[in-house]
Amino acid sequence: MYDLREIARGVRLVSVKASDYKTAMISVSMALPLNENAAVNALLLNLLKRSCKAYPDYTSLHKKLDELYGASVFSSVSKNGDAQVLTLYAECLDDRFSLDGKSIISETIDLLKDIIFRPNVENESFGDDKLSLEKRLLTESIIEEQNDKRAYAFKKCVEHMFNDEPFGINATGTCETVKNAEMSQIYDAWKNMLSRAVIQITVVGNIDAGIVDDSFKEDFSDIDRNPYDLKTIFKPVAVESRRIEETVAANQGKLVMGFRAGTENANDNYYAVRVMTDIFGGGTHSNLFQNIREKMSLAYYCSAGFVSTKGFIAVQSGIDTEKEGAVTQGVLEQLKDVADGKFEDSIIEASKRSLKEGFTFSSPDAICKYYTSQLLDENIETPDEVIKKIEKVTKEDICKAAEKVSLDTVFMLVADSEEVNADEN
């Protein structure tokens, strides 16, 4: 169970008391509209996590973290529908492992609050040298996205499929927008984030909600809150399907098939689509694993994932480029089989059991990430509630959900293996 409180307008605190673990974890997740400011916001988040007034540079901040027995502060920039989500996490040992009697958890939470509310800013500037370092690091990480071909192909499919929707924007911006970001924009983005982001603070560990509540309330008390009303565009049906390709020097081609899920908002038919996607291409019991991999021996991986916050289903597979036709056809046949109800009841049970395991968490890290992901959901659901709803899904629900799925964009990262092997010599 969790404890839910409102700290300020559009700022809620979700705390889960967990005393059997060795660590505590806290996240502060902040949602903003996903637009041309993506790079500025991403740079801001990186600048924030590197220092604060009390620990004004990277080295002093990390020395403090080492003293807290290897506590860590890390961040992520992600998308939740057409919103950009900036999240700061802190993880630390539980107080009972302290060697000097000091509370590790309170000190870690204080540090995280310092990072967010009391950054090392002077005259509205984070420091030109610091910004140029962050620009270099972020640019490098954008350039290096192509190193992981599977993730790169997925990203390209999303970019093409949603080219006229905010969701098509890269979560951390582009090299160009990173380069153009100015200090004044970063400072404004910080102020904007504190006053306008939709915020959820999630705490999992051996700590009382009341203490966290009081402590964050104080920081928000002098901020004028006017949170965004964040909306996401849903296109339930693909107007037409298209195929886009790009060639790279590689040994294996990467296929990504982007489908519209037939849903009209993040909660629409969620449980049925979730079970359907799992039967179609989830675990080893799924149609795609059993057929594309096991029967046809065409791929090491071929799986489907559902992005409910955007009504999007993606099938991903690593294949020989010349087998694209066979794999694409196979995938569509498997989807049709699900819609036609050509699967055993035992598969539904297998799928539900496997999804249920996926909602059984065994660490503060996993519990914290589960609740953090509900940032934009009006009502918070416990894993048990989710499991109960999954169990109610019927075969008819599954077939109907599959019928509504339509193919939008196929992205093929064609592997030019001659080129890569020529370069080896």
Add this chain to the structure above:
Amino acid sequence: MKIEKFENKLLNETVYCARHPSGLEIKVMPKSGYKSAFAMFAVKYGSIDTFLQQKDGSFTPIPEGTAHFLEHKLFESEELDAFKLFEKTGAYANAYTSFEQTAYLFKGSENILQSLGYLLDFVQHPYFTAETVQKEQGIIGQEIRMYLDDPEWVIMLNLLKALYKDNPVRVDIAGTQESISHIDDKLLYSLYNSFYNPSNMILTVVGSVDPEEIFSKVETSIIREKKTVPERKFTVDSPESVKKYISSKLSVGRKQFMLGYKEHILKPLISLEDEIASQVMLEAVFGVSTDFYKQMLDDGLISLDFSAFLFNGYGFSVFMFGGGSDDPEKTVKAIKDRINQVKENGISADDFERAKRKIYGKFVMLYNEIDVSANYLVSLYFTGYEPFAEMNIIRDLTVEKAEKRLACLNEEGCALSVIEPMDK
């Protein structure tokens, strides 16, 4: 079976250990308040096993990639594939092959004893035919190709190839398209019978379980008999057998580097104390909170993906430094300067204490996750250590020990691996 208890008061954890008459080692760590359990059935047979010891003690070569191939095939059976069995309990089942071991595992919250039965059963019942082995070559072939496009894997394997001339750690875990073409059902059966012997294996279960129930389930589920286990071949590479530089071109965004220092070892394994002293040393000298790290970052010589770690196992031990860099030669020079400077001046007491505290924290955190703790228990067992051995070592570690590890970084055993972007 006689059950032995290992307790650690600080962690508030207990591990129950027993040896089955077949020679199988069993370790159970119950964890109160947890909803799931993780079980791992591991065999000391990995990609470094490229030789098989014969009855007369001599060694004959076997193709590269057999351990990994067997891992894929054991999931199949004459009636129902292992994956199908686990669908009945909902447990998540998987397996992996590393340089030194093959492990079969599941994670589940309900019907754990039933899942445990499936795990013990399918690993003890190999079933494959000429056709099923041939079909698997297609799937594994795709897996090999996938890794050939992974710069992090290629850069490390290239480094190992440069550092080691004969040691099998230089071999790709899955083998090559060519080597797996020599693998057939007969070979797999014979290797299975040699390596998959209970006395060469361990079962570890961590999480929401009752040790008594686990032990009695295992007691009746082990059908294989105790046999002599083949010894591993220990290949000593001479310190000089190092190729100083190796590079490949891949379609990467920018240059990647990995610098390696091979430790010249005369015994197959370094001690756990040396391993932990190395971790603390690397943290104290190259960690994120050092002035060195900050300077390198400010000078544009490293990025946040910079890492320094010890990679060691049976017959190999390498200190590795890697990440992205536009000018690997310059970055490497700065790392070498740092090594020489600290060798001369010693590690400062502050840096050492801070690093030690951080590594202590990491060891405690390790027992948070059921899968991580299970893996660690297996690794301690295969290297000859009792549960929680690391906790006393980290407590008693001295700066002299850490400095002694730094002294192992010698120019003659050093190589640089670089991945360059393709020409556009």
